[in-house]
Amino acid sequence: MESKHKYFSLAELLRSETAEKRGIPNVPSADVVAELHRLMDYLDSVRENYGAPIRVSSGYRSPALNAAVGGKPTSQHLKGQAADLVTDDLKKLGNVIRRFGGFDQLIYEHVGGARWIHVSIAPEGRPPRGEVLYITK
Numbered sequence: 001m002e003s004k005h006k007y008f009s010l011a012e013l014l015r016s017e018t019a020e021k022r023g024i025p026n027v028p029s030a031d032v033v034a035e036l037h038r039l040m041d042y043l044d045s046v047r048e049n050y051g052a053p054i055r056v057s058s059g060y061r062s063p064a065l066n067a068a069v070g071g072k073p074t075s076q077h078l079k080g081q082a083a084d085l086v087t088d089d090l091k092k093l094g095n096v097i098r099r100f101g102g103f104d105q106l107i108y109e110h111v112g113g114a115r116w117i118h119v120s121i122a123p124e125g126r127p128p129r130g131e132v133l134y135i136t137k
């Protein structure tokens with residue numbers, strides 16, 4: 001499946017520092033790749049509205065990688081439906097996503113010294129929940 005995205009690449013959504021460091025394979029199924037393409041469509045629109053660079057710190061996670069980073073077993077990262085986003089201005093990014101809508105979950109995460117925004121798309125055939133959550137650990 002070949003589809004073009006303006007701002008995001010499959011490689012960026014598959015790349016994981018933890019996977020590289022620990023030698024954990026992070027290879028998606030064809031179904032997951034299809035979901036990652038839907039996710040990139042969404043992220044492209046967000047990026048267009050935001051108007052500045054957005055970095056993906058975590059996209060797809062294989063079950064082994066998800067366990068290694070302490071993700072929930074139900075995480076949408078396992079399905080290729082979620083990405084963790086980092087920018088210079090997370091508050092602005094959150095506002096842009098909320099205004100744009102169409103997301104399943106938007107989670108402001110503040111873990112240790114790190115901050116990022118988790119955004120997910122709904123599975124095909126289910127309307128997006130538009131849920132906004134805050135997680136501080």
Ligand SMILES: [Zn+2]
Pocket residue numbers: 058077082083084118119
């Ligand atoms: Zn996440």
